[in-house]
Amino acid sequence: EPEVTQTPSHQVTQMGQEVILRCVPISNHLYFYWYRQILGQKVEFLVSFYNNEISEKSEIFDDQFSVERPDGSNFTLKIRSTKLEDSAMYFCASNPRPGANYGYTFGSGTRLTVV
Amino acid sequence: AQSVTQPDIHITVSEGASLELRCNYSYGATPYLFWYVQSPGQGLQLLLKYFSGDTLVQGIKGFEAEFKRSQSSFNLRKPSVHWSDAAEYFCAVGARNNDMRFGAGTRLTVKP
Numbered sequence: 001e002p003e004v005t006q007t008p009s010h011q012v013t014q015m016g017q018e019v020i021l022r023c024v025p026i027s028n029h030l031y032f033y034w035y036r037q038i039l040g041q042k043v044e045f046l047v048s049f050y051n052n053e054i055s056e057k058s059e060i061f062d063d064q065f066s067v068e069r070p071d072g073s074n075f076t077l078k079i080r081s082t083k084l085e086d087s088a089m090y091f092c093a094s095n096p097r098p099g100a101n102y103g104y105t106f107g108s109g110t111r112l113t114v115v
Numbered sequence: 116a117q118s119v120t121q122p123d124i125h126i127t128v129s130e131g132a133s134l135e136l137r138c139n140y141s142y143g144a145t146p147y148l149f150w151y152v153q154s155p156g157q158g159l160q161l162l163l164k165y166f167s168g169d170t171l172v173q174g175i176k177g178f179e180a181e182f183k184r185s186q187s188s189f190n191l192r193k194p195s196v197h198w199s200d201a202a203e204y205f206c207a208v209g210a211r212n213n214d215m216r217f218g219a220g221t222r223l224t225v226k227p
Contacts (some may be wrong), residue, residue: 033214033215035217041219042205042217042218042219042220043159043205043207043217043220044217045214045215045216045217048214056214091158091159099147099209099210099214104215106151106158106159106160107158108157108158109157109158
């Protein structure tokens, strides 16, 4: 069964450093998403992306964050100047079509720890 | 905008007992409703989804959920819980052309 692949599974970074979280969506999917889950809390929507541009973003997704599809397969989330409160599990998801119609396919997540 | 409430933060049931996890949603139109399960340190696995039609939907691992429009609910049920069902369960709501939003989750503990 096709999978969404996220790397690395765990990343530790110093406060103030930049991190890039990587995702390989399912190959024929066109819509991509990042969600965040702070430990013990709910899964929160960050951003959706289609046709090389952001479709929607939440209030969490401020100027510190950016997304990119640098090539035909990767979808990245960049966090500039990380803060302690950015420590969370970050989930990538993809969808063949827009919206929640199909129930996204989620990756296994990247656990980001900012120290 | 859509939102989801899961009233129970933590539920403990005995192995073999029945289970019901509550989910209430808020959305102005017909919602798409989902239940996901997350085992410790793992990603999100789709258990089942409701889009339209029969209000009782069957999912994987013996789970089912019933959509009740009058109560704005989509409760998850299982007749007999197994120890391996211990996990975090998330209800989510979405719609056509709208992104998915999750509830806060319910942690399920299964007693031997």
